[in-house]
Amino acid sequence: xxxxxxxxxxxxxxxxxxxxxxxxxxxxxxxxxxxxxxxxxxxxxxxxxxxxxxxxxxxxxxxxxxxxxxxxxxxxxxxxxxxxxxxxxxxxxxxxxxxxxxxxxxxxxxxxxxxxxxxxxxxxxxxxxxxxxxxxxxxxxxxxxxxxxxxxxxxxxxxxxxxxxxxxxxxxxxxxxxxxxxxxxxxxxxxxxxxxxxxxxxxxxxxxxxxxxxxxxxxxxxxxxxxxxxxxxxxxxxxxxxxxxxxxxxxxxxxxxxxxxxxxxxxxxxxxxxxxxxxxxxxxxxxxxxxxxxxxxxxxxxxxxxxxxxxxxxxxxxxxxxxxxxxxxxxxxxxxxxxxxxxxxxxxxxxxxxxxxxxxxxxxxxxxxxxxxxxxxxxxxxxxxxxxxxxxxxxxxxxxxxxxxxxxxxxxxxxxxxxxxxxxxxxxxxxxxxxxxxxxxxxxxxxxxxxxxxxxxxxxxxxxxxxxxxxxxxxxxxxxxxxxxxxxxxxxxxxxxxxxxxxxxxxxxxxxxxxxxxxxxxxxxxxxxxxxxxxxxxxxxxxxxxxxxxxxxxxxxxxxxxxxxxxxxxxxxxxxxxxxxxxx
Amino acid sequence: xxxxxxxxxxxxxxxxxxxxxxxxxxxxxxxxxxxxxxxxxxxxxxxxxxxxxxxxxxxxxxxxxxxxxxxxxxxxxxxxxxxxxxxxxxxxxxxxxxxxxxxxxxxxxxxxxxxxxxxxxxxxxxxxxxxxxxxxxxxxxxxxxxxxxxxxxxxxxxxxxxxxxxxxxxxxxxxxxxxxxxxxxxxxxxxx
Numbered sequence: 001x002x003x004x005x006x007x008x009x010x011x012x013x014x015x016x017x018x019x020x021x022x023x024x025x026x027x028x029x030x031x032x033x034x035x036x037x038x039x040x041x042x043x044x045x046x047x048x049x050x051x052x053x054x055x056x057x058x059x060x061x062x063x064x065x066x067x068x069x070x071x072x073x074x075x076x077x078x079x080x081x082x083x084x085x086x087x088x089x090x091x092x093x094x095x096x097x098x099x100x101x102x103x104x105x106x107x108x109x110x111x112x113x114x115x116x117x118x119x120x121x122x123x124x125x126x127x128x129x130x131x132x133x134x135x136x137x138x139x140x141x142x143x144x145x146x147x148x149x150x151x152x153x154x155x156x157x158x159x160x161x162x163x164x165x166x167x168x169x170x171x172x173x174x175x176x177x178x179x180x181x182x183x184x185x186x187x188x189x190x191x192x193x194x195x196x197x198x199x200x201x202x203x204x205x206x207x208x209x210x211x212x213x214x215x216x217x218x219x220x221x222x223x224x225x226x227x228x229x230x231x232x233x234x235x236x237x238x239x240x241x242x243x244x245x246x247x248x249x250x251x252x253x254x255x256x257x258x259x260x261x262x263x264x265x266x267x268x269x270x271x272x273x274x275x276x277x278x279x280x281x282x283x284x285x286x287x288x289x290x291x292x293x294x295x296x297x298x299x300x301x302x303x304x305x306x307x308x309x310x311x312x313x314x315x316x317x318x319x320x321x322x323x324x325x326x327x328x329x330x331x332x333x334x335x336x337x338x339x340x341x342x343x344x345x346x347x348x349x350x351x352x353x354x355x356x357x358x359x360x361x362x363x364x365x366x367x368x369x370x371x372x373x374x375x376x377x378x379x380x381x382x383x384x385x386x387x388x389x390x391x392x393x394x395x396x397x398x399x400x401x402x403x404x405x406x407x408x409x410x411x412x413x414x415x416x417x418x419x420x421x422x423x424x425x426x427x428x429x430x431x432x433x434x435x436x437x438x439x440x441x442x443x444x445x446x447x448x449x450x451x452x453x454x455x456x457x458x459x460x461x462x463x464x465x466x467x468x469x470x471x472x473x474x475x476x477x478x479x480x481x482x483x484x485x486x487x488x489x490x491x492x493x494x495x496x497x498x499x500x501x502x503x504x505x506x507x508x509x510x511x512x513x514x515x516x517x518x519x520x521x522x523x524x525x526x527x528x529x530x531x532x533x534x535x536x537x538x539x540x541x542x543x544x545x546x547x548x549x550x551x552x553x554x555x556x557x558x559x560x561x562x563x564x565x566x567x568x569x570x571x572x573x574x575x576x577x578x579x580x581x582x583x584x
Numbered sequence: 585x586x587x588x589x590x591x592x593x594x595x596x597x598x599x600x601x602x603x604x605x606x607x608x609x610x611x612x613x614x615x616x617x618x619x620x621x622x623x624x625x626x627x628x629x630x631x632x633x634x635x636x637x638x639x640x641x642x643x644x645x646x647x648x649x650x651x652x653x654x655x656x657x658x659x660x661x662x663x664x665x666x667x668x669x670x671x672x673x674x675x676x677x678x679x680x681x682x683x684x685x686x687x688x689x690x691x692x693x694x695x696x697x698x699x700x701x702x703x704x705x706x707x708x709x710x711x712x713x714x715x716x717x718x719x720x721x722x723x724x725x726x727x728x729x730x731x732x733x734x735x736x737x738x739x740x741x742x743x744x745x746x747x748x749x750x751x752x753x754x755x756x757x758x759x760x761x762x763x764x765x766x767x768x769x770x771x772x773x774x775x776x
Contacts, residue, residue, distance in 0.1 A: 002606055002614075106617045130613075130640075163615040163640035164602065241638040307643040323645035324663040324701065330656065331683040331690060333589065335625030371685045534685060539624050543684050552684060559720070560591075 008131040010035035012138025019065035022053035025441035026072030027107035028161040029100035050075035061095040064178025070098035088197040090149035094142035104304040113278035118255040125255040127233040209256040217252030228269025242311035339540040340562025342506035345480040360384040362406035382413025408438035422471035435508040474500040517563030526575035527553040533567040588653025593724035598629040603745040615640035674710040717761035729765035
């Protein structure tokens with residue numbers, strides 16, 4: 001079967017007899033839990049954030065069940081707190097943590113290399129290079145986890161998680177549940193217990209290093225001994241593609257570093273290379289063994305590798321094939337907010353009010369691109385709220401500062417900083433863009449949608465009541481399709497010398513096309529070609545006929561118009577109307 | 585390599601193509617990017633097949649066939665095509681907002697510029713064919729029908745892959761679109 005790496009990890013979880021999977025959506029990891037929810041009967045959950053996901057998975061492992069927590073690379077930063085100490089406690093049932101990294105930042109704010117977390121937390125790490133290995137290594141990860149009493153990190157990258165390749169399927173294991181066994185010195189990490197557990201962790205690393213030196217996951221593929229290449233993960237495929245004749249040491253389990261295997265391999269070849277994406281993680285450890293190696297001086301630490309870059313690094317740039325030049329002067333096609341996006345109206349108003357907008361992670365981050373260009377920061381989940389408060393403290397006034405955060409992101413990491421604003425006597429205005437879904441990653445549910453990962457009804461977290469409980473007295477709910485009301489409320493909240501929250505309440509229109517009204521159209525004879533509607537950045541508004549002074553009139557692409565009506569409200573000539581009204 | 589604009593059905597088309605190639609007995613890998621890029625932006629999906637495939641991404645400048653769902657995207661990805669490669673291009677034009685808010689207008693002469701590159705260019709009026717088939721959303725299937733002329737794969741394999749790929753509700757119209765477009769897009773013999 002042709003499966004993506006993420007689908008294969010889900011299949012691996014099924015075959016490994018996993019009894020609990022928890023995750024927060026994040027590209028490129030999202031499809032792991034989505035596939036588990038859609039194609040297996042494994043109990044599974046979207047968690048409010050990755051820290052909770054890992055703690056829930058740990059609890060399940062404590063109860064003797066095999067458990068999987070999956071997240072994107074930056075998600076593991078959020079879950080790092082439990083990770084560091086679960087390494088000390090160890091597990092009961094197997095625990096595998098998937099970190100899906102994003103070299104090249106296709107859909108991320110940084111390209112940190114999470115292989116460092118394995119070393120940092122002193123836990124073993126497996127690195128699959130295709131979908132078959134994603135499935136096999138998931139199974140292997142659970143076996144190692146239980147044998148060595150440790151969480152196991154399964155690290156993928158975008159190309160491994162989203163790349164599809166052929167996978168042969170196996171039968172699911174049937175496991176006897178282990179149950180919970182009280183063991184306070186092992187699981188209650190007071191200093192006296194933790195000191196003893198640290199000894200266990202260091203001894204465990206020695207045993208795991210022996211495993212790394214013996215496991216077939218780390219294998220030599222012998223070839224011409226003039227060139228030897230140590231590689232792992234997705235980079236392995238590029239090496240095999242362009243250097244089929246070279247000797248290769250493929251590390252499927254790169255941590256703990258298999259020192260004896262590497263020494264032996266290095267001694268068998270004339271020139272030794274390390275080919276790895278991002279940081280010199282393997283290279284540094286080869287050098288620490290006192291072995292000369294060629295690495296990051298030939299292969300960039302920035303972005304993704306590709307077969308051509310690998311060949312050029314090994315054999316020199318003569319191997320770089322000729323390529324046509326990029327044609328000049330092409331209009332860019334950046335991702336844009338969809339037609340009918342409820343965020344658009346809010347950003348249009350904010351631009352008009354000329355505020356400073358601290359931003360966050362979600363579809364609305366696209367507002368930084370032309371023509372809206374209305375976001376001043378984007379750092380990490382929840383940062384909009386805390387940094388708005390800090391900005392107020394520095395500038396001495398919050399009447400011009402707005403923090404903007406989505407509903408899912410607010411539940412993930414926005415609540416604690418909102419409490420902070422109230423507690424520390426801030427007066428910031430926070431806008432929660434509540435489109436009732438985790439939209440950017442493809443519409444996953446969260447606690448404030450009232451539906452579970454499998455779409456079952458559950459308690460719906462009431463954001464308004466939550467904000468009030470945090471101590472925010474000025475909570476307003478507006479419809480972001482109503483520009484006048486949105487503007488009035490934002491102005492009033494900014495003027496208020498107390499913390500304010502505005503909930504811009506409108507579901508993402510992509511979830512239900514049947515909710516779309518009749519498409520709008522431009523009555524060309526009234527259109528003054530002023531360009532006001534172009535500045536909304538709506539993909540449904542295209543160029544039409546010629547207007548005065550070489551300007552172009554607007555035209556609406558009916559097939560994609562969601563009839564949100566923003567352009568109707570903005571047009572100074574009232575030239576935009578429902579198509580049927582116009583024909584009369 | 586399949587390229588176009590988010591929302592045109594590129595990922596689904598590359599799924600169908602992969603199914604075809606797997607059924608035809610090839611080792612197949614594909615790579616595309618999800619998430620932020622899909623929101624109306626430029627989308628690219630790499631498909632590779634053969635006896636044994638390693639890299640899931642096409643090495644820069646090494647695509648044998650570029651399937652462009654939109655004219656501007658064909659031009660954008662032109663450097664990815666091999667010296668004697670082929671381009672199958674939908675004549676559809678989707679004008680991005682940046683073409684009137686940014687410094688560069690939508691280029692006028694794209695098809696001519698593609699042909700000047702010394703490449704084999706197969707133009708496909710995919711939107712018109714889809715309209716003839718009765719559903720504008722079958723344009724991607726019409727483009728696949730044009731692709732079928734460039735791959736040595738038996739008709740019944742395409743049949744089976746299409747049957748498996750589409751749910752019953754839209755299967756019939758996609759079959760109709762494929763059959764109609766396959767007739768309409770047969771390239772001249774000297775080029776095929």
